[in-house]
Amino acid sequence: MTQVPSLFAPFQLGGLRLENRIVVSPMCQYSGVDGVVQPWHRMHLGGLALSGAGLVIAEASAVSRDGRITHECLGLYSDAQTEALASLLAEIRSYSSAALGIQLGHAGRRASARSIFARSKGEALPPDEGAWQTIAPSALPVSTDWPVPRAMTEEDIAQLIDDFTAAARRAGQAGIDLIEVHAAHGYLLHQFLSPLSNHRQDLWGGDQAGRNRLLVTIMERLRALWPREKALGVRMTSTDWHPDGLTMDDAVALALQLNAIGVDYVVMSAGNLSPDVRIPPATPGHQVPFAARIRRETGLATMAVGQILNGPQADSIIRAGDADLVAIARGMLDDPRWGWHAAAALGVDIDYPPQYIRARPNNWTGHAVLRPQTPAVTTSRQADRPASGLWDRPDTAAPR
Ligand SMILES: Cc1cc2nc3c(=O)[nH]c(=O)nc-3n(C[C@H](O)[C@H](O)[C@H](O)COP(=O)(O)O)c2cc1C
Structure with a gap:
């Protein structure tokens, strides 16, 4: 009997059984209205649910109105958003067996931005375009051309934790299988984790344990309410690419904490805390070594992301034991049948x-x-x- 290539071996992610190791990475579409999914999302997510991936994760969705990156981002803080998502998921399930996840986040000091359609590199909204006051661990802007955020009070922090738990409940009501908490790419939870953006001296800052506390507290709360037969993960930063920023040693320490509280997986991304850092050019599989180190040193299931381009490359990552899952973003936009073509390249027969x-x-x-x-x-x-x-x-x- 021929062996199934590693990429097409099923995987048990927490309580969720995935048909294969291919994941559609969350991708903001900047196409929501009041945070509600639109026909574009039905086409986008519906199509990618037929990509051959075992898991499709919907874009970063804000846990509160002010936590959106742009006016056009999705949210999961209202009944209208929850109902529209539920109907979209039910529709997808009528023709796809892929597991369906969502990424939950808060943009913090990177909120109140222009949508990608209006900007080239990321840019704060001007006041006449409905800008709002942003919040962050400390009153430190993204860079000199961004507004100064308000440092969060104890009440703001308590509210944020409640917002994450409320959004997770809504995800459950909508029929979501997996929650991924966004703690990377320079958004609010990353801002708390990094010493570059968190200068607090209270319980929520100071040393590494203090800076990790907010994410760990949120994950404890989500673990307590999110069913074990589903899956719960975190998108983490591997490095800030800055001499005074987060490093892989910090990531290992955080992943050990997340493992101890029962988080099912982490996906290892990097960078984006500030535009003032020099990031090495991205090459195929450039972030795979980060996932490999976390998997090796913490025992947590890991997802690798970043320029994973085709089936044979993805299969070799899984086969080498560098990651349990591979997340594909731009490759899926370019080729929405990415999984079919990966299967064909590896000689595997999958359902159409x-x-x-x-x-x-x-x-x-x-x-x-x-x-x-x-x-x-x-x-x-x-x-x-x-x-x-x-x-x-x-x-x-x-x-x-
Ligand atoms: C259009 C677009 C939107 C994205 N939105 C998100 C997002 O909502 N959340 C997130 O964590 N990453 C987001 N990303 C990053 C991707 O998930 C992925 O980490 C990155 O593109 C690297 O993978 P790739 O080389 O396969 O594209 C986005 C990327 C693209 C291209």
Whole structure:
């Protein structure tokens, strides 16, 4: 019997069984209205739920109105947002078996920004475009051209913890399988973790334990309410790429804390705390060593992200034991059938929806022309079903 390539081996993530190791990484679409999903999200997430990925994670969704990055970001703090998300998830589940997650976050001092459609590099909203007062651990702006945030009070911190728990409850009501808390990319929880942006001397700052306290407290609260048969994770920063910022040693210490409280996985990203740092150029798989170190030293399940470009590369990451899962972002936008093509490249037969089955490699000679290097796929699934006459026919020239 031939061995299933590592990328297509099922994985038990917390209480959630994933069909394979491919994850659609969360991607802000800046297309919400009052934080509510729109037809664009139905198309975007619905399409990616047919990518062949075992898990699709919806974009960073704010736990409060002022926690949105832009006016166009999604939120999970109102009934309208929860109901629209629930209906979208139900629709997707009618045709896809992918697990469906959501990323929850708060932008902190990087809130009140222009949407990506209006900016090239990230830019604060001017007052006449509905800018709002931002909050952060300390009154330190992103950079000199950003407004100074208000340092959070004890009440603000208590409110934030409540907002995360309320959003998690809403995620449960909507039918979400997995919550990923956003603690990277320079947003509020990352701002608390990093000594560059957290200058507090109270319980929520000072030493590493103090700076980690807010994220750890939120994760404890979420662990207590989020069902064990689902999954709970954190997007973490591996390094601030700054001599005085967070390093991988800090990440290992935090991951050990998260593991101890029962967080199911971490995804290792990096950078973006401030525009004033020099980040090395991104190369294929550039953040994989971060995930590998966390997996090796903490025993936590890890997800690798960043320029994971094709099936063979992704398979080698899983096979080497560098990560348990791979998250793909831009590659999925470029090729929304990324998982199908990864499967074909690795000689694996995966399910296609019946409506699309005539595009399966073995049903369509065009596949061999487009991807001549791809090995023949041994079919064991739909091709073995009784031919319906419409779907499971060998390739013919005549279009139907
Ligand atoms: C359009 C777009 C939106 C993104 N939005 C988010 C987001 O909501 N949350 C997040 O953690 N990362 C976000 N990212 C980062 C990706 O999830 C991913 O970490 C990054 O793009 C590197 O992976 P890639 O090389 O496969 O694109 C976004 C990336 C893109 C391209």
